[in-house]
Structure formats: C-alpha cells, structure tokens
Amino acid sequence: QVQLVESGGGLVQAGGSLRLSCAASGRTFSTYTMGWFRQAPGKEREFVAAITWVGYRTYYADSVKGRFTISRDNAKNTVYFEMNSLKPEDTAVYYCAAAFMAVGDVSRVAASYSDWGQGTQVTVSS
Numbered sequence: 001q002v003q004l005v006e007s008g009g010g011l012v013q014a015g016g017s018l019r020l021s022c023a024a025s026g027r028t029f030s031t032y033t034m035g036w037f038r039q040a041p042g043k044e045r046e047f048v049a050a051i052t053w054v055g056y057r058t059y060y061a062d063s064v065k066g067r068f069t070i071s072r073d074n075a076k077n078t079v080y081f082e083m084n085s086l087k088p089e090d091t092a093v094y095y096c097a098a099a100f101m102a103v104g105d106v107s108r109v110a111a112s113y114s115d116w117g118q119g120t121q122v123t124v125s126s
Contacts, residue, residue, distance in 0.1 A: 002026035002115050004096045009120030012086055016124070020081040022096030022117060030074040033101045036081050037110055038092035038122075045095070047108040049081065054103045061108075064090075086124045093119040 008020040022034070035050035049070040050059045058070050069082040079096060097113035107113070 002029055002032060002098045004098060004115055004117035006094065006096045006117040006120040008081075009094060009122045011123045011125065014086060014088055014124055014126050016086050017082070017084045018086065018122060020083070020094055020096075020120060020122075022079040022081070024077045024079070024098065026077075028100075029077045029098075031100065032098040032115075033106050034070075034072060034079045035097045035099065035107070035113055036070060036079075037095045037097055037113075038090075039095070039119075040092040043092075045110050047110070048094070050106045050108070051079065052104055052106055053101075057104065057106070059106050059108070083122070086122075088124045088126045090122060091124050092122060094122050095119045 003025045005023045036048045037045050038048050039045040051070045067085045072079045096117040098115040099113040
C-alpha cells in the first residue's frame, strides 16, 4: 500500500499551464503503475493518464493527448503531471492513483487502482 498526496492545483486562464505532483510514501512505490484521474462536478471519475513502473510507458485519454504529460521519479517517490494548453473543460478535481500490476500493465479503469490521493482542484477560466 502507498499513501498519496497531490499538490499543484489552482486557478489558471485558458491556454495556461499547471504542474501537478503526487508524492508517495511506501518502499514499493517503484513497482506501482501510477495514474491520474479527474472528476468534474456532476460527472463520473475519468481516466486521464497512466505510466507503467517498468519502461515508463505512458498512456493518455484522447482528450488530453498532446497537451498533458505524465512522468515519474522513483528516486523521489513522485509522479508529475504537466498540463499545457489548458481548456475550461479540463476543470475538475484531479486524483493520483496507484495500482500494483504486472510488468508493463496499465489500466484506464478506476476500480483497478487500490490507492488514491485526496485530490487537487484545477480550475480553468475562459
């Protein structure tokens, strides 16, 4: 099990950028697939991006591909989420999540992730 704490959310104008961080505690962080999900008011939680723990392969939702970048630094037990060209429809609470999966596996399904952060609000004004 890992404990996750997100930071870096805030208010930004459309076209702007934000960088989210997710600090993890636990000695096995390096063996967890990490994901970012988001939930807007009145909507279900949706997959945004994920990164494997071997090979650091990345996966993105079509809505953010080319604008957002997920990365990880296992030495710092941290996952980063660089968000560029933000749009008002990106407004949501962003959650960091961890899942213990087989080598190279990744999931876009929230139920596959066992550990979650408390979330950080991202608001994009038009």
